[in-house]
Amino acid sequence: MANKTDPARTKRAADEEVNDLTIAEYVAAELDGQPVAQLFPQVQEQLQSSAHTRKIYEHLRAIELAEREGRLDSKERTFTADLSFLKNKGVIRAKTHR
Amino acid sequence: MCLPSSSDAGFDLWITDITTWLAGTRWLAAVDDPHTFARAVLRSITDRGATVSAKTIGRERLLHISAIVYDLCISPDRSRQEQGYTLLGEYLFRAARVIEEDTALAQDATQEALEQTYKKIRSVRHGRLFLWWCKTVLVHSLQALQEARNKRALRYVHLPDDDEREPGETRLVDPEQLSVEQSVDNALRCASLRRWVAETRLLTPRQKRIVQLVFIEEHNTSAVAHMLGISLGALYVALYRAKARLRESIERTDELRAFGLDL
Numbered sequence: 001m002a003n004k005t006d007p008a009r010t011k012r013a014a015d016e017e018v019n020d021l022t023i024a025e026y027v028a029a030e031l032d033g034q035p036v037a038q039l040f041p042q043v044q045e046q047l048q049s050s051a052h053t054r055k056i057y058e059h060l061r062a063i064e065l066a067e068r069e070g071r072l073d074s075k076e077r078t079f080t081a082d083l084s085f086l087k088n089k090g091v092i093r094a095k096t097h098r
Numbered sequence: 099m100c101l102p103s104s105s106d107a108g109f110d111l112w113i114t115d116i117t118t119w120l121a122g123t124r125w126l127a128a129v130d131d132p133h134t135f136a137r138a139v140l141r142s143i144t145d146r147g148a149t150v151s152a153k154t155i156g157r158e159r160l161l162h163i164s165a166i167v168y169d170l171c172i173s174p175d176r177s178r179q180e181q182g183y184t185l186l187g188e189y190l191f192r193a194a195r196v197i198e199e200d201t202a203l204a205q206d207a208t209q210e211a212l213e214q215t216y217k218k219i220r221s222v223r224h225g226r227l228f229l230w231w232c233k234t235v236l237v238h239s240l241q242a243l244q245e246a247r248n249k250r251a252l253r254y255v256h257l258p259d260d261d262e263r264e265p266g267e268t269r270l271v272d273p274e275q276l277s278v279e280q281s282v283d284n285a286l287r288c289a290s291l292r293r294w295v296a297e298t299r300l301l302t303p304r305q306k307r308i309v310q311l312v313f314i315e316e317h318n319t320s321a322v323a324h325m326l327g328i329s330l331g332a333l334y335v336a337l338y339r340a341k342a343r344l345r346e347s348i349e350r351t352d353e354l355r356a357f358g359l360d361l
Binding site for chain 1: 104119122123124126129130156157160176179180181184185187188189190191192193195196197208209212213227230231233237238240241257
């Protein structure tokens with residue numbers, strides 16, 4: 001039986017797996033001056049091989065820097081969300097570990 | 099620095115530092131008692147044996163805020179849930195503006211990120227990391243919208259010169275490679291197409307609106323149907339009729355073809 005796995009799709013899935021919180025953690029560790037190459041070898045590898053991951057990393061890094069410089073702190077209301085999507089389903093309860 | 103105890107003057111200074119920070123943010127609305135919040139932040143740092151510093155406080159207070167916002171977003175109380183998503187939206191919008199100058203695009207990405215957050219919130223396993231998780235959702239949304247915008251921009255400006263173009267042909271060229279004259283020419287073509295749609299008697303006002311939104315502004319058909327308050331099926335029927343009218347017009351004149359419309 002032929003292998004139906006699409007390599008591009010598999011690569012994309014791998015990208016997304018790494019992309020999620022791991023890159024955010026990588027960025028925080030990097031800005032803290034930690035040895036990210038040792039702590040996050042998978043992310044490091046992904047950053048070298050995937051332009052998509054690099055873009056996500058750059059955006060998250062810019063946001064994290066702004067966060068640390070206090071640029072995300074504000075009392076002004078600058079955005080009004082359309083919360084109509086909350087009406088579509090019941091309240092979602094998640095299993096959480098705090 | 100020594101670990102602070104509740105009797106330390108240093109402890110009081112850090113409490114003041116945290117409550118002052120909180121008072122300067124929108125998060126204040128989500129915190130019941132700023133002093134209790136500040137104490138909890140300091141306690142978390144000291145409990146894990148870390149040094150209390152501006153850096154550790156900066157991280158820890160956001161972890162606490164993250165857990166509070168997460169609890170609001172999953173609250174069975176509708177008003178608390180709305181408060182959570184409202185605060186989250188304001189925060190994500192500020193984050194989006196860091197990497198996107200276009201306010202409208204940043205707003206769209208924020209709204210999309212909020213809806214994605216709502217759909218996927220079950221997968222969040224640690225409330226304390228909720229804001230970081232949301233920021234990754236935002237970045238994905240923003241990137242998808244930026245890519246769509248860039249593709250749209252290419253299609254808008256890449257109408258070839260008349261003397262180069264085969265009948266019905268359109269080509270993609272890097273906008274920066276276009277001369278000023280070509281850019282002006284393209285802008286005029288788009289403007290004249292818009293004017294033609296506005297002035298033509300071939301289309302009903304509703305068809306004009308739909309052609310404007312779908313063909314010229316290139317909005318998603320689902321979004322247009324939602325915007326006009328009609329079903330997707332009704333939109334497709336209106337589009338089909340409008341295109342039939344335009345096609346009929348093209349048979350009489352080549353004017354529209356010159357705009358590069360793919361009918």
